[in-house]
Amino acid sequence: MEHGRDTSKNVDVAWTHVKNAEKHGTTTTRKGEPYVQEIIVRQSELKRWTRCRRASYLQYTEGWSKPSEDSDVRGVGTHFHGLMAEYYGDVEPDENIKYNPDDVQTSQVMFDTYVSEMEETGMDAGQETVFVEERMFTAPIQVAGDTFYRVSCQVDHLYRDTAIVGEPLIGQDHKTSASFFNTADNDFQLMVYAVVLHDNGYPVEYMEHNIVKRNKRTGRAKPPYTQRNRIRITSEALDWWAGYLHTMCHEHFKAHEISTSVRSPQLYPVPDNTCSWGCDFVDVCGMVDEGEDYESVLINEYQKEGAFGG
Numbered sequence: 001m002e003h004g005r006d007t008s009k010n011v012d013v014a015w016t017h018v019k020n021a022e023k024h025g026t027t028t029t030r031k032g033e034p035y036v037q038e039i040i041v042r043q044s045e046l047k048r049w050t051r052c053r054r055a056s057y058l059q060y061t062e063g064w065s066k067p068s069e070d071s072d073v074r075g076v077g078t079h080f081h082g083l084m085a086e087y088y089g090d091v092e093p094d095e096n097i098k099y100n101p102d103d104v105q106t107s108q109v110m111f112d113t114y115v116s117e118m119e120e121t122g123m124d125a126g127q128e129t130v131f132v133e134e135r136m137f138t139a140p141i142q143v144a145g146d147t148f149y150r151v152s153c154q155v156d157h158l159y160r161d162t163a164i165v166g167e168p169l170i171g172q173d174h175k176t177s178a179s180f181f182n183t184a185d186n187d188f189q190l191m192v193y194a195v196v197l198h199d200n201g202y203p204v205e206y207m208e209h210n211i212v213k214r215n216k217r218t219g220r221a222k223p224p225y226t227q228r229n230r231i232r233i234t235s236e237a238l239d240w241w242a243g244y245l246h247t248m249c250h251e252h253f254k255a256h257e258i259s260t261s262v263r264s265p266q267l268y269p270v271p272d273n274t275c276s277w278g279c280d281f282v283d284v285c286g287m288v289d290e291g292e293d294y295e296s297v298l299i300n301e302y303q304k305e306g307a308f309g310g
């Protein structure tokens with residue numbers, strides 16, 4: 001498969017889709033099949049889409065975000081993920097990523113206590129790593145005659161647990177969090193990852209959140225600092241989730257084909273009490289509905305990056 005945007009205006013049949021694909025994701029074209037378009041959409045974008053189409057469109061399709069002081073600097077979570085990749089998979093950290101020294105220190109302390117906890121509890125006793133930090137895609141999901149979606153995700157860690165009968169494959173996602181949380185038996189992210197892993201020849205029987213408390217381990221912080229929330233992946237659930245993904249991708253594609261702006265009825269908002277703390281677009285959302293000039297606010301108070309969905 002050949003990756004890269006296909007902007008050939010000679011491909012008439014596909015042109016409308018290509019044009020719209022550029023609004024909502026990276027396209028790839030299969031070699032020797034010029035009329036087939038592939039649109040890559042991230043799991044996180046689909047999740048946002050299901051929560052609120054308007055927010056997803058503004059963030060992922062149009063590429064708006066709140067300006068940060070230094071958008072090149074990554075946080076504790078990214079640094080910690082790098083340490084975990086090194087720990088489980090001997091993957092060298094990316095020297096080009098910039099971090100705040102305070103975040104590096106916090107991440108390092110979190111990591112040191114994580115390793116101690118693994119040794120003390122034997123949580124990883126039967127664990128045999130298959131890979132770390134792999135980006136993967138679902139099998140193509142047809143959304144129109146000549147257009148396919150592929151849902152992408154970055155799998156933090158896949159391992160075989162030899163301490164369990166049957167030595168099942170387990171997919172693991174690391175989370176750094178202020179506090180532990182519950183994971184639903186059909187957690188969106190973990191179920192999508194399970195579908196992607198199965199599509200790539202890794203028949204996981206379990207998925208899990210590997211939650212590590214995000215703090216400096218000062219006197220008031222008390223162990224345990226790690227919690228594993230594991231869910232079972234049944235073949236029935238996999239079939240259902242493959243179906244859900246098809247529906248979501250189809251809806252996503254259809255809405256982008258029809259919509260010309262965020263005011264489109266296809267991109268309806270879903271306001272609720274999480275908007276004020278959970279959405280960067282809460283300031284402009286009401287303006288869209290009230291017919292005000294929300295675009296000026298976006299231009300003046302937000303930054304725009306290339307629309308990205310890969």
Ligand code: SF4
Pocket residue numbers: 052053054055269270271272275279280281282285286
């Ligand atoms: S403020 Fe709420 S309704 Fe509006 S775009 Fe954000 S999530 Fe959607």
